[in-house]
Amino acid sequence: MIAAGYFVSTNVQEKGEITPSAVTHEEQVKKVKASITINPGDDSQVLSVQDLEVKEGLTALEATSQVADIETSGEGEMAFVTSINGRKADEAKKEFWELLINGESSQVGAGSYKVKNGDKIEWRISRF
Numbered sequence: 778m779i780a781a782g783y784f785v786s787t788n789v790q791e792k793g794e795i796t797p798s799a800v801t802h803e804e805q806v807k808k809v810k811a812s813i814t815i816n817p818g819d820d821s822q823v824l825s826v827q828d829l830e831v832k833e834g835l836t837a838l839e840a841t842s843q844v845a846d847i848e849t850s851g852e853g854e855m856a857f858v859t860s861i862n863g864r865k866a867d868e869a870k871k872e873f874w875e876l877l878i879n880g881e882s883s884q885v886g887a888g889s890y891k892v893k894n895g896d897k898i899e900w901r902i903s904r905f
Contacts, residue, residue, distance in 0.1 A: 807833040809894040813844050817864050818902045824862050837876060837898050838887035845900075856888040861900055875903035 808830045815824040827844045838856055841847060848860035858874040859866055866872040876883040876890070877899040883890055892898070 809833050809835075809892055809896075811840060811892050811894070811896040811898055813841055814897070814899040815845055815861050815864075816899055816901045824864065831892055835892050836888050837878070837883070837890040837892055840892050841887065841898065841900065852888070854886060854888040856886065858887060858900070864902070866902060871904045872902050873905060875901050877901060 809832075810828065810830050812826065812828045814826045817824060825845060829840065829844060831840045831843065838847070838849075838858070841858075841861075845862050846860075847858055848865075849856040849858050851857050858876075861874060866874050876887050878890065879897050880899075
Protein backbone atom coordinates (compact mmCIF):
# COMPACT_ATOMS: atom_id res chain seq x y z
CA MET A 778 0.00 0.00 0.00
CA ILE A 779 2.78 2.46 0.70
CA ALA A 780 4.33 1.95 -2.74
CA ALA A 781 0.97 2.58 -4.41
CA GLY A 782 0.48 5.73 -2.38
CA TYR A 783 3.93 6.95 -3.35
CA PHE A 784 3.26 6.33 -7.07
CA VAL A 785 0.05 8.36 -7.00
CA SER A 786 1.62 11.20 -5.07
CA THR A 787 4.51 11.64 -7.53
CA ASN A 788 2.10 12.07 -10.46
CA VAL A 789 -0.02 14.75 -8.80
CA GLN A 790 0.53 18.19 -10.30
CA GLU A 791 1.39 20.89 -7.80
CA LYS A 792 1.20 24.64 -8.34
CA GLY A 793 -0.06 24.14 -11.92
CA GLU A 794 3.22 22.61 -13.06
CA ILE A 795 3.10 20.16 -15.94
CA THR A 796 4.84 16.87 -15.33
CA PRO A 797 7.11 15.55 -18.09
CA SER A 798 4.62 12.76 -18.82
CA ALA A 799 1.84 15.27 -19.53
CA VAL A 800 1.63 15.63 -23.31
CA THR A 801 -1.21 17.54 -24.90
CA HIS A 802 -3.49 15.86 -27.41
CA GLU A 803 -2.27 18.28 -30.11
CA GLU A 804 1.33 17.13 -29.63
CA GLN A 805 0.30 13.49 -30.10
CA VAL A 806 -1.58 14.13 -33.36
CA LYS A 807 0.63 14.00 -36.45
CA LYS A 808 0.02 16.68 -39.08
CA VAL A 809 0.55 16.76 -42.82
CA LYS A 810 0.83 19.81 -45.09
CA ALA A 811 -1.05 20.06 -48.35
CA SER A 812 -2.52 22.64 -50.70
CA ILE A 813 -6.05 22.73 -52.07
CA THR A 814 -7.03 24.51 -55.28
CA ILE A 815 -10.64 25.05 -56.34
CA ASN A 816 -10.55 25.61 -60.11
CA PRO A 817 -13.83 25.63 -62.04
CA GLY A 818 -11.96 25.75 -65.38
CA ASP A 819 -13.52 27.07 -68.60
CA ASP A 820 -11.59 30.35 -68.34
CA SER A 821 -13.17 31.02 -64.94
CA GLN A 822 -11.06 32.46 -62.21
CA VAL A 823 -9.63 30.05 -59.65
CA LEU A 824 -11.99 30.25 -56.68
CA SER A 825 -9.45 29.38 -54.01
CA VAL A 826 -5.88 28.25 -53.39
CA GLN A 827 -5.04 27.39 -49.81
CA ASP A 828 -2.14 25.81 -48.02
CA LEU A 829 -3.19 23.96 -44.92
CA GLU A 830 -2.00 21.62 -42.24
CA VAL A 831 -4.37 18.81 -41.35
CA LYS A 832 -4.43 15.82 -39.05
CA GLU A 833 -2.77 12.77 -40.57
CA GLY A 834 -5.38 10.31 -41.84
CA LEU A 835 -7.88 12.93 -43.01
CA THR A 836 -9.44 12.31 -46.39
CA ALA A 837 -9.31 14.75 -49.31
CA LEU A 838 -13.02 15.38 -48.77
CA GLU A 839 -12.54 16.20 -45.06
CA ALA A 840 -9.55 18.45 -45.79
CA THR A 841 -11.41 20.28 -48.56
CA SER A 842 -14.39 20.84 -46.28
CA GLN A 843 -12.07 22.76 -43.93
CA VAL A 844 -11.44 25.41 -46.62
CA ALA A 845 -14.57 25.31 -48.81
CA ASP A 846 -18.32 24.86 -48.66
CA ILE A 847 -19.01 21.44 -50.21
CA GLU A 848 -22.21 19.74 -51.23
CA THR A 849 -22.22 16.02 -51.96
CA SER A 850 -24.52 13.24 -52.93
CA GLY A 851 -23.75 10.25 -50.73
CA GLU A 852 -21.48 10.19 -47.69
CA GLY A 853 -18.05 9.01 -46.59
CA GLU A 854 -16.26 6.85 -49.14
CA MET A 855 -19.30 7.01 -51.42
CA ALA A 856 -19.54 10.84 -51.42
CA PHE A 857 -19.69 12.45 -54.86
CA VAL A 858 -18.99 16.20 -54.82
CA THR A 859 -21.73 18.15 -56.61
CA SER A 860 -20.94 21.73 -55.57
CA ILE A 861 -17.97 23.67 -54.17
CA ASN A 862 -18.36 27.21 -52.85
CA GLY A 863 -21.71 27.50 -54.61
CA ARG A 864 -20.41 26.39 -58.04
CA LYS A 865 -22.49 23.38 -59.03
CA ALA A 866 -21.44 20.90 -61.66
CA ASP A 867 -24.09 21.14 -64.40
CA GLU A 868 -25.34 17.66 -65.26
CA ALA A 869 -27.01 19.00 -68.41
CA LYS A 870 -23.54 20.01 -69.65
CA LYS A 871 -22.16 16.64 -68.43
CA GLU A 872 -19.97 18.43 -65.87
CA PHE A 873 -18.54 16.95 -62.69
CA TRP A 874 -16.09 18.06 -60.02
CA GLU A 875 -12.91 16.09 -60.72
CA LEU A 876 -10.38 15.43 -57.96
CA LEU A 877 -6.73 15.66 -58.97
CA ILE A 878 -3.91 14.64 -56.66
CA ASN A 879 -0.48 16.02 -57.57
CA GLY A 880 -1.66 16.75 -61.11
CA GLU A 881 -3.16 13.30 -61.76
CA SER A 882 -6.82 12.33 -61.77
CA SER A 883 -7.52 10.47 -58.53
CA GLN A 884 -8.11 6.74 -58.84
CA VAL A 885 -10.27 6.73 -55.69
CA GLY A 886 -13.02 8.97 -54.35
CA ALA A 887 -12.35 12.01 -52.19
CA GLY A 888 -13.91 10.23 -49.22
CA SER A 889 -11.34 7.42 -49.56
CA TYR A 890 -8.11 9.26 -50.41
CA LYS A 891 -5.97 9.93 -47.33
CA VAL A 892 -4.03 13.20 -47.62
CA LYS A 893 -0.25 12.77 -47.61
CA ASN A 894 2.39 15.34 -46.73
CA GLY A 895 3.09 17.64 -49.68
CA ASP A 896 -0.04 16.70 -51.65
CA LYS A 897 -1.39 19.21 -54.13
CA ILE A 898 -5.13 18.63 -54.20
CA GLU A 899 -7.09 20.26 -56.99
CA TRP A 900 -10.80 20.30 -57.70
CA ARG A 901 -11.68 21.10 -61.30
CA ILE A 902 -14.86 21.07 -63.33
CA SER A 903 -14.46 18.42 -66.04
CA ARG A 904 -16.80 16.85 -68.57
CA PHE A 905 -17.64 13.21 -69.24
